[in-house]
Amino acid sequence: MRAVEEETDHRAATLELIEATRELMLASATTEMGLAELHSATEQMRAITAVLAQRRRPRVLRGDFDAPARARAIGPEAGYRLFPFHPVAFPMEMHFSESGARASVVANALFEGPRETVHGGFVAHILDCMLGTLMQARGTLALTASLEITYHRRTPLDEPLELFSRIVEIDGRKTIAEGWIEHDGVRTAEARGLFIALKETR
Numbered sequence: 001m002r003a004v005e006e007e008t009d010h011r012a013a014t015l016e017l018i019e020a021t022r023e024l025m026l027a028s029a030t031t032e033m034g035l036a037e038l039h040s041a042t043e044q045m046r047a048i049t050a051v052l053a054q055r056r057r058p059r060v061l062r063g064d065f066d067a068p069a070r071a072r073a074i075g076p077e078a079g080y081r082l083f084p085f086h087p088v089a090f091p092m093e094m095h096f097s098e099s100g101a102r103a104s105v106v107a108n109a110l111f112e113g114p115r116e117t118v119h120g121g122f123v124a125h126i127l128d129c130m131l132g133t134l135m136q137a138r139g140t141l142a143l144t145a146s147l148e149i150t151y152h153r154r155t156p157l158d159e160p161l162e163l164f165s166r167i168v169e170i171d172g173r174k175t176i177a178e179g180w181i182e183h184d185g186v187r188t189a190e191a192r193g194l195f196i197a198l199k200e201t202r
């Protein structure tokens with residue numbers, strides 16, 4: 001019991017650290033402070049990195065594989081946070097229904113490609129996550145074999161975006177899923193993916 005509490009505290013503290021890291025990345029990338037402040041901030045950041053690097057694991061912590069399926073079993077009111085321990089992954093919380101998934105996000109300046117527009121690679125990342133995690137929520141360990149993205153119009157930064165995904169067709173180990181991004185009720189991008197269930201268990 002005590003170990004579980006300690007683990008829970010440690011997990012919560014790690015999540016807070018990752019959230020602070022995201023805030024730091026955005027502040028670093030957009031700061032307009034002067035030369036002296038930049039040098040000072042860099043020195044402080046390197047000192048923090050040195051502290052954290054004293055004990056480290058080779059890979060980023062992973063969420064529990066079954067967590068999306070548990071959220072889906074509860075219903076759309078339950079949220080599942082993707083890559084909670086990964087400061088570079090796009091931060092999003094998915095909600096599952098029987099047949100699909102949705103999420104509400106805002107992409108900040110870190111995700112800019114063309115001016116004022118979400119980079120196409122991040123659009124693909126977001127949609128692959130929406131499709132792949134829906135597969136995971138349905139209890140299937142599957143990988144993306146192909147992913148076709150159609151960019152209809154620019155996906156804007158700093159604006160509310162609605163994300164959707166659903167299963168189109170299941171044929172043995174092959175599942176076709178589709179997803180899309182909406183801004184102001186208009187689709188900016190769509191994805192169609194082929195997922196192959198792995199033969200081996202995880």
Ligand SMILES: CCCCCCCC(=O)SCCNC(=O)CCNC(=O)[C@H](O)C(C)(C)COP(=O)(O)OP(=O)(O)OC[C@H]1O[C@@H](n2cnc3c(N)ncnc32)[C@H](O)[C@@H]1OP(=O)(O)O
Pocket residue numbers: 065128129132133136141142143144145146173174194196197198199
């Ligand atoms: C922890 C969970 C994380 C989930 C994350 C999901 C999102 C991701 O980021 S996935 C990462 C990116 N994707 C990858 O790295 C996948 C790399 N590719 C692979 O590992 C393999 O090619 C893989 C697993 C997709 C398929 O390989 P394998 O299991 O050997 O399948 P294989 O037996 O060749 O093919 C099975 C069927 O799928 C078909 N198929 C396989 N790949 C394709 C393809 N790209 N296009 C069309 N059909 C295909 C085959 O033709 C075959 O069809 P049929 O049964 O009718 O003959």
